[in-house]
Amino acid sequence: MKTGMLKISPGFEEIMPPEYRELVDNGPYGKNYGINDLGSYKELLEEHPLCAGCGLALSLRLTLASLPMPEDTVIVGSTGCSALAFPQVALHNIHSLFGNQNAVASGLKRALKLRFPDKEKDVVVIAGDGATADIGLDMVMQSWLRREKITTIMLDNEAYANTGGQESGMSMQGAVLNMAPTGKKFPKLSLPEIAQTCGCAYVAAASPAKPKQLAKVVRRAILVAREIGPTYVQLYSPCPTNYKFNPKETVSLIKQREKEGLYQSKEYISQEAKAFLESMEVKK
Amino acid sequence: MYLSVRVDTEKCIGCKICITSCPEPNVFIFLPEQKLVEVNESRCKACGLCTTVCAKEALKIG
Numbered sequence: 001m002k003t004g005m006l007k008i009s010p011g012f013e014e015i016m017p018p019e020y021r022e023l024v025d026n027g028p029y030g031k032n033y034g035i036n037d038l039g040s041y042k043e044l045l046e047e048h049p050l051c052a053g054c055g056l057a058l059s060l061r062l063t064l065a066s067l068p069m070p071e072d073t074v075i076v077g078s079t080g081c082s083a084l085a086f087p088q089v090a091l092h093n094i095h096s097l098f099g100n101q102n103a104v105a106s107g108l109k110r111a112l113k114l115r116f117p118d119k120e121k122d123v124v125v126i127a128g129d130g131a132t133a134d135i136g137l138d139m140v141m142q143s144w145l146r147r148e149k150i151t152t153i154m155l156d157n158e159a160y161a162n163t164g165g166q167e168s169g170m171s172m173q174g175a176v177l178n179m180a181p182t183g184k185k186f187p188k189l190s191l192p193e194i195a196q197t198c199g200c201a202y203v204a205a206a207s208p209a210k211p212k213q214l215a216k217v218v219r220r221a222i223l224v225a226r227e228i229g230p231t232y233v234q235l236y237s238p239c240p241t242n243y244k245f246n247p248k249e250t251v252s253l254i255k256q257r258e259k260e261g262l263y264q265s266k267e268y269i270s271q272e273a274k275a276f277l278e279s280m281e282v283k284k
Numbered sequence: 285m286y287l288s289v290r291v292d293t294e295k296c297i298g299c300k301i302c303i304t305s306c307p308e309p310n311v312f313i314f315l316p317e318q319k320l321v322e323v324n325e326s327r328c329k330a331c332g333l334c335t336t337v338c339a340k341e342a343l344k345i346g
Contacts, residue, residue: 039303039314039321046309053331057307088309211304240331248332251305 019046023090029071035215038065048085053247055237055254056081056128056155058208063126063153063235064089066215068222073122074112076105078136080128081162081239082155099136101125102143105150122222125152129170130160133191137169144198144230151225152232153218154191157239165242172262177242192266195232201273202231205266209254217267223280224273236263287330287345289323295342296320302334302343 006024008016019042026042033041044064050057060082067073070091077086079098086093096104105125112121125132132140132154140152158175160166165178169189176183195203202224204217214235221231236254240247257263269277289311298319303312308329313322335343 035304036300039300039312040316043309047327048309050307052307052329053333054307058305058333061307061309062304208305246332248336250307250331250333251337 027090028065032068033065034219035062035065035211044070044090045085046088046090048088050081050084051239051241051247053240053250054081055208055239055250056157056161057085058250059155059214059235059237060085060126062208062211062214063218064091066218067091067122067124068219069120069122072120073124073222074108076101076108076123076125076127078125078127078131079162080130080160081157082126082128084162099131099134100139101127101131101136102148102150102152103139106143106146106148109148109150120226122226123150124222125150127152127154128161129154129156129158130168133169133189141194141198144195144200144232147199147229149225149228150230151221152195152230153221154232154234155237156234157237157242158188159239159242161239161242175243192232192234192268195230196268198230200230200232200268201225201228201270203266203268204232205234205236205264207236207254207258207263207265209251209258210265213265220269220277224269224276227276228270228273286325288325288328289330289332289334290344290346291321291323292342292344293318293320295340297340297342299339301337301339305337306334307331 022042075093077083077095078101105123109123156170158171160168167180167184171184173187174183192203192205202221206214206217217233221233225231238253311324311327330345332345
Protein backbone atom coordinates (compact mmCIF):
# COMPACT_ATOMS: atom_id res chain seq x y z
CA MET A 1 0.00 0.00 0.00
CA LYS A 2 1.19 3.49 -0.77
CA THR A 3 1.07 5.57 2.39
CA GLY A 4 0.03 8.52 0.20
CA MET A 5 -3.33 6.76 -0.23
CA LEU A 6 -4.18 7.74 3.33
CA LYS A 7 -3.88 11.46 2.67
CA ILE A 8 -7.08 13.49 2.81
CA SER A 9 -8.06 15.26 -0.41
CA PRO A 10 -7.35 19.00 -0.23
CA GLY A 11 -10.35 20.95 1.00
CA PHE A 12 -11.83 18.04 2.94
CA GLU A 13 -9.56 18.32 5.99
CA GLU A 14 -12.11 20.17 8.11
CA ILE A 15 -15.04 17.81 7.56
CA MET A 16 -13.10 14.58 8.24
CA PRO A 17 -13.58 13.09 11.73
CA PRO A 18 -10.86 14.20 14.19
CA GLU A 19 -9.79 10.55 14.78
CA TYR A 20 -9.13 10.07 11.06
CA ARG A 21 -7.20 13.33 10.82
CA GLU A 22 -5.12 12.29 13.80
CA LEU A 23 -4.39 8.92 12.14
CA VAL A 24 -3.26 10.58 8.91
CA ASP A 25 -1.08 13.17 10.66
CA ASN A 26 0.33 10.93 13.35
CA GLY A 27 -0.34 7.34 12.31
CA PRO A 28 2.04 4.35 12.44
CA TYR A 29 2.16 3.62 8.71
CA GLY A 30 5.60 3.42 7.16
CA LYS A 31 7.33 4.61 10.30
CA ASN A 32 8.44 1.30 11.79
CA TYR A 33 7.04 2.05 15.25
CA GLY A 34 7.11 -0.52 18.03
CA ILE A 35 5.68 -0.86 21.51
CA ASN A 36 8.35 1.48 22.91
CA ASP A 37 6.75 4.30 20.94
CA LEU A 38 3.27 3.67 22.35
CA GLY A 39 1.77 6.81 23.81
CA SER A 40 3.55 9.09 21.39
CA TYR A 41 1.55 8.17 18.29
CA LYS A 42 -1.98 7.20 17.51
CA GLU A 43 -2.32 3.48 17.84
CA LEU A 44 -4.01 1.13 15.47
CA LEU A 45 -7.09 0.82 17.62
CA GLU A 46 -9.63 3.49 18.39
CA GLU A 47 -12.13 2.85 21.19
CA HIS A 48 -13.34 -0.73 21.62
CA PRO A 49 -16.27 -2.32 23.47
CA LEU A 50 -14.27 -4.95 25.43
CA CYS A 51 -14.61 -5.10 29.23
CA ALA A 52 -12.53 -3.02 31.63
CA GLY A 53 -9.26 -4.77 32.50
CA CYS A 54 -9.60 -7.27 29.62
CA GLY A 55 -6.39 -9.28 29.13
CA LEU A 56 -7.38 -10.02 25.55
CA ALA A 57 -7.68 -6.30 24.75
CA LEU A 58 -4.23 -5.72 26.21
CA SER A 59 -2.73 -8.58 24.15
CA LEU A 60 -4.46 -7.35 21.02
CA ARG A 61 -3.25 -3.80 21.54
CA LEU A 62 0.36 -4.87 22.05
CA THR A 63 0.18 -7.30 19.10
CA LEU A 64 -1.11 -4.60 16.76
CA ALA A 65 1.56 -2.18 17.95
CA SER A 66 4.32 -4.71 17.22
CA LEU A 67 3.36 -5.52 13.61
CA PRO A 68 6.45 -4.93 11.44
CA MET A 69 4.53 -3.49 8.47
CA PRO A 70 1.00 -2.41 9.45
CA GLU A 71 0.39 -0.81 6.04
CA ASP A 72 0.93 -4.15 4.24
CA THR A 73 -0.74 -6.43 6.77
CA VAL A 74 -4.14 -8.08 6.50
CA ILE A 75 -5.66 -9.42 9.70
CA VAL A 76 -8.10 -12.30 9.58
CA GLY A 77 -10.30 -12.64 12.64
CA SER A 78 -13.01 -14.97 13.76
CA THR A 79 -16.10 -14.87 15.94
CA GLY A 80 -15.45 -14.17 19.61
CA CYS A 81 -14.41 -11.42 21.96
CA SER A 82 -11.42 -10.53 19.77
CA ALA A 83 -13.80 -9.80 16.88
CA LEU A 84 -15.57 -7.14 18.96
CA ALA A 85 -12.53 -4.90 18.63
CA PHE A 86 -11.98 -5.54 14.93
CA PRO A 87 -14.25 -2.78 13.57
CA GLN A 88 -11.98 -0.32 15.39
CA VAL A 89 -8.74 -1.64 13.89
CA ALA A 90 -7.27 0.81 11.37
CA LEU A 91 -5.97 -2.02 9.18
CA HIS A 92 -7.27 -4.24 6.40
CA ASN A 93 -9.20 -6.95 8.20
CA ILE A 94 -11.55 -9.78 7.40
CA HIS A 95 -14.11 -11.36 9.68
CA SER A 96 -14.58 -15.02 8.80
CA LEU A 97 -17.09 -17.62 9.91
CA PHE A 98 -16.39 -19.24 13.27
CA GLY A 99 -13.36 -21.48 12.85
CA ASN A 100 -12.71 -20.74 9.15
CA GLN A 101 -10.08 -18.09 9.77
CA ASN A 102 -7.03 -20.12 8.71
CA ALA A 103 -8.73 -21.39 5.53
CA VAL A 104 -9.64 -17.79 4.59
CA ALA A 105 -6.11 -16.61 5.40
CA SER A 106 -4.54 -19.39 3.27
CA GLY A 107 -6.53 -18.36 0.21
CA LEU A 108 -5.83 -14.71 0.85
CA LYS A 109 -2.09 -15.27 1.17
CA ARG A 110 -1.98 -17.21 -2.11
CA ALA A 111 -4.04 -14.51 -3.86
CA LEU A 112 -1.80 -11.74 -2.55
CA LYS A 113 1.29 -13.69 -3.68
CA LEU A 114 -0.13 -13.86 -7.23
CA ARG A 115 -1.33 -10.26 -7.28
CA PHE A 116 1.79 -8.72 -5.70
CA PRO A 117 4.67 -11.12 -6.54
CA ASP A 118 7.40 -8.60 -5.71
CA LYS A 119 5.93 -7.23 -2.49
CA GLU A 120 5.80 -8.55 1.04
CA LYS A 121 2.23 -8.88 2.28
CA ASP A 122 1.72 -10.27 5.77
CA VAL A 123 -1.40 -12.26 6.55
CA VAL A 124 -1.96 -12.59 10.28
CA VAL A 125 -4.73 -14.62 11.88
CA ILE A 126 -5.83 -13.25 15.25
CA ALA A 127 -8.51 -15.35 16.90
CA GLY A 128 -9.61 -16.58 20.30
CA ASP A 129 -9.14 -20.02 21.79
CA GLY A 130 -12.60 -21.23 20.73
CA ALA A 131 -11.93 -20.47 17.06
CA THR A 132 -8.35 -21.76 17.08
CA ALA A 133 -8.29 -24.74 19.42
CA ASP A 134 -11.88 -26.04 19.38
CA ILE A 135 -14.15 -25.26 16.45
CA GLY A 136 -11.44 -24.31 13.96
CA LEU A 137 -8.74 -26.78 14.96
CA ASP A 138 -9.22 -28.78 11.76
CA MET A 139 -8.69 -25.76 9.51
CA VAL A 140 -5.83 -24.50 11.67
CA MET A 141 -3.98 -27.84 11.60
CA GLN A 142 -4.56 -28.33 7.87
CA SER A 143 -3.11 -24.89 7.11
CA TRP A 144 0.00 -25.83 9.11
CA LEU A 145 0.28 -29.20 7.37
CA ARG A 146 0.04 -27.48 3.97
CA ARG A 147 2.86 -25.13 5.10
CA GLU A 148 0.90 -21.97 4.35
CA LYS A 149 3.02 -18.91 5.04
CA ILE A 150 0.71 -17.31 7.57
CA THR A 151 1.02 -16.37 11.24
CA THR A 152 -1.62 -17.68 13.64
CA ILE A 153 -1.97 -15.75 16.89
CA MET A 154 -4.27 -17.21 19.52
CA LEU A 155 -5.58 -14.93 22.27
CA ASP A 156 -6.10 -17.55 24.95
CA ASN A 157 -8.66 -16.39 27.52
CA GLU A 158 -9.54 -19.97 28.44
CA ALA A 159 -13.29 -19.69 27.75
CA TYR A 160 -15.98 -18.83 25.22
CA ALA A 161 -16.22 -15.44 26.89
CA ASN A 162 -18.39 -13.72 24.29
CA THR A 163 -21.28 -16.16 24.70
CA GLY A 164 -21.53 -16.09 28.47
CA GLY A 165 -18.71 -18.35 29.62
CA GLN A 166 -18.70 -21.93 28.34
CA GLU A 167 -15.61 -24.09 28.86
CA SER A 168 -13.27 -24.37 25.88
CA GLY A 169 -10.51 -26.81 25.01
CA MET A 170 -8.06 -24.32 26.49
CA SER A 171 -9.77 -24.00 29.92
CA MET A 172 -7.80 -25.50 32.80
CA GLN A 173 -8.99 -28.78 34.29
CA GLY A 174 -11.45 -28.00 37.11
CA ALA A 175 -12.17 -24.45 35.89
CA VAL A 176 -15.65 -23.36 37.01
CA LEU A 177 -17.41 -21.00 34.62
CA ASN A 178 -20.88 -19.48 34.30
CA MET A 179 -22.03 -22.23 31.95
CA ALA A 180 -19.71 -24.96 33.28
CA PRO A 181 -20.77 -24.95 36.95
CA THR A 182 -19.40 -28.40 37.83
CA GLY A 183 -15.94 -27.62 36.51
CA LYS A 184 -14.10 -28.80 33.44
CA LYS A 185 -13.41 -32.54 33.41
CA PHE A 186 -10.37 -32.87 31.13
CA PRO A 187 -7.03 -31.06 30.90
CA LYS A 188 -6.00 -28.04 28.83
CA LEU A 189 -4.94 -28.72 25.26
CA SER A 190 -1.26 -28.10 24.54
CA LEU A 191 -1.50 -26.34 21.21
CA PRO A 192 2.17 -25.23 21.01
CA GLU A 193 3.18 -28.92 20.93
CA ILE A 194 0.58 -29.67 18.24
CA ALA A 195 1.86 -26.71 16.20
CA GLN A 196 5.42 -27.96 16.49
CA THR A 197 4.40 -31.47 15.40
CA CYS A 198 2.37 -30.11 12.47
CA GLY A 199 5.44 -28.35 11.09
CA CYS A 200 5.27 -24.74 12.30
CA ALA A 201 8.67 -23.13 11.80
CA TYR A 202 8.26 -20.88 14.82
CA VAL A 203 6.11 -21.51 17.90
CA ALA A 204 5.91 -19.29 20.97
CA ALA A 205 3.81 -18.78 24.08
CA ALA A 206 3.89 -15.36 25.74
CA SER A 207 1.70 -13.04 27.78
CA PRO A 208 1.03 -9.29 28.06
CA ALA A 209 2.67 -9.28 31.52
CA LYS A 210 5.98 -9.07 29.60
CA PRO A 211 5.21 -6.63 26.76
CA LYS A 212 8.73 -6.62 25.29
CA GLN A 213 8.81 -10.40 25.07
CA LEU A 214 5.34 -10.36 23.47
CA ALA A 215 6.47 -7.81 20.88
CA LYS A 216 9.59 -9.86 20.12
CA VAL A 217 7.74 -13.14 19.55
CA VAL A 218 5.04 -11.52 17.40
CA ARG A 219 7.64 -9.79 15.23
CA ARG A 220 9.71 -12.93 14.86
CA ALA A 221 6.64 -15.01 14.01
CA ILE A 222 5.61 -12.61 11.24
CA LEU A 223 9.14 -12.41 9.79
CA VAL A 224 9.54 -16.21 9.77
CA ALA A 225 6.10 -16.64 8.18
CA ARG A 226 7.15 -14.38 5.31
CA GLU A 227 10.06 -16.59 4.26
CA ILE A 228 9.97 -20.05 5.82
CA GLY A 229 6.49 -21.36 6.69
CA PRO A 230 3.61 -21.31 9.16
CA THR A 231 4.12 -19.84 12.61
CA TYR A 232 2.05 -19.93 15.78
CA VAL A 233 1.94 -17.61 18.81
CA GLN A 234 -0.17 -18.22 21.90
CA LEU A 235 -0.88 -15.24 24.14
CA TYR A 236 -2.29 -15.92 27.59
CA SER A 237 -4.98 -13.28 28.17
CA PRO A 238 -7.09 -13.86 31.32
CA CYS A 239 -10.74 -12.81 31.34
CA PRO A 240 -11.86 -10.87 34.47
CA THR A 241 -15.56 -11.08 33.60
CA ASN A 242 -15.91 -14.86 33.27
CA TYR A 243 -13.22 -15.91 35.76
CA LYS A 244 -14.56 -13.33 38.23
CA PHE A 245 -11.41 -11.64 39.45
CA ASN A 246 -10.86 -7.94 39.93
CA PRO A 247 -10.04 -6.23 36.59
CA LYS A 248 -6.98 -4.56 38.12
CA GLU A 249 -5.46 -7.99 38.89
CA THR A 250 -5.10 -9.16 35.28
CA VAL A 251 -1.32 -8.72 35.10
CA SER A 252 -0.66 -9.92 38.66
CA LEU A 253 -2.75 -13.04 37.95
CA ILE A 254 -0.56 -13.90 34.95
CA LYS A 255 2.56 -13.50 37.11
CA GLN A 256 1.04 -15.65 39.84
CA ARG A 257 0.07 -18.37 37.34
CA GLU A 258 3.60 -18.31 35.94
CA LYS A 259 5.03 -18.72 39.44
CA GLU A 260 2.73 -21.68 40.09
CA GLY A 261 3.80 -23.28 36.80
CA LEU A 262 0.29 -23.25 35.33
CA TYR A 263 1.36 -21.03 32.45
CA GLN A 264 4.82 -21.07 30.88
CA SER A 265 6.30 -18.86 28.22
CA LYS A 266 8.05 -20.95 25.56
CA GLU A 267 9.76 -20.49 22.24
CA TYR A 268 10.58 -23.09 19.60
CA ILE A 269 12.51 -22.11 16.48
CA SER A 270 13.27 -24.58 13.68
CA GLN A 271 16.84 -24.75 12.35
CA GLU A 272 15.87 -23.04 9.10
CA ALA A 273 14.01 -20.26 10.92
CA LYS A 274 16.92 -19.80 13.31
CA ALA A 275 19.35 -19.27 10.45
CA PHE A 276 16.92 -16.81 8.83
CA LEU A 277 16.43 -14.81 12.05
CA GLU A 278 20.19 -14.68 12.62
CA SER A 279 20.73 -13.35 9.10
CA MET A 280 18.04 -10.68 9.76
CA GLU A 281 19.76 -9.63 12.98
CA VAL A 282 23.13 -9.38 11.20
CA LYS A 283 21.52 -7.12 8.56
CA LYS A 284 20.38 -4.70 11.27
CA MET B 285 -19.31 11.87 37.34
CA TYR B 286 -17.34 9.11 35.66
CA LEU B 287 -14.30 7.53 37.27
CA SER B 288 -10.94 7.90 35.58
CA VAL B 289 -7.28 7.46 36.45
CA ARG B 290 -5.39 10.56 37.66
CA VAL B 291 -1.64 11.13 37.44
CA ASP B 292 0.37 12.62 40.28
CA THR B 293 2.89 14.62 38.23
CA GLU B 294 5.32 14.87 41.14
CA LYS B 295 5.63 11.11 41.48
CA CYS B 296 5.53 10.15 37.77
CA ILE B 297 8.97 9.45 36.25
CA GLY B 298 7.76 8.67 32.70
CA CYS B 299 8.75 4.97 32.72
CA LYS B 300 5.79 4.20 30.39
CA ILE B 301 4.89 0.94 32.16
CA CYS B 302 1.29 2.16 32.51
CA ILE B 303 1.10 2.68 28.74
CA THR B 304 2.06 -0.92 27.96
CA SER B 305 -0.26 -2.32 30.66
CA CYS B 306 -3.41 -0.42 29.72
CA PRO B 307 -5.99 -2.46 27.76
CA GLU B 308 -7.60 0.69 26.38
CA PRO B 309 -6.01 2.41 23.40
CA ASN B 310 -4.87 6.03 23.50
CA VAL B 311 -5.66 6.59 27.19
CA PHE B 312 -2.12 7.55 28.17
CA ILE B 313 -0.25 10.13 26.15
CA PHE B 314 3.49 10.40 26.72
CA LEU B 315 4.96 13.89 26.99
CA PRO B 316 8.65 13.43 26.02
CA GLU B 317 9.84 16.89 27.10
CA GLN B 318 8.44 16.71 30.64
CA LYS B 319 8.93 12.89 30.83
CA LEU B 320 5.40 12.48 32.14
CA VAL B 321 2.21 10.77 31.10
CA GLU B 322 -1.09 12.54 30.55
CA VAL B 323 -4.52 10.88 30.69
CA ASN B 324 -7.28 11.11 28.13
CA GLU B 325 -10.10 10.81 30.67
CA SER B 326 -12.88 10.23 28.16
CA ARG B 327 -11.32 6.91 27.07
CA CYS B 328 -10.42 5.51 30.51
CA LYS B 329 -12.66 2.68 31.82
CA ALA B 330 -11.14 2.92 35.33
CA CYS B 331 -10.18 -0.77 35.52
CA GLY B 332 -7.22 0.13 37.75
CA LEU B 333 -4.70 -2.12 35.99
CA CYS B 334 -2.22 0.76 35.62
CA THR B 335 -2.41 1.56 39.34
CA THR B 336 -1.28 -1.97 40.27
CA VAL B 337 1.73 -1.96 37.90
CA CYS B 338 2.98 1.58 38.71
CA ALA B 339 6.00 1.16 40.98
CA LYS B 340 6.01 4.85 41.97
CA GLU B 341 2.33 4.86 43.04
CA ALA B 342 1.79 7.88 40.82
CA LEU B 343 -1.61 6.76 39.55
CA LYS B 344 -4.94 6.78 41.38
CA ILE B 345 -8.51 6.08 40.35
CA GLY B 346 -10.79 8.94 41.27
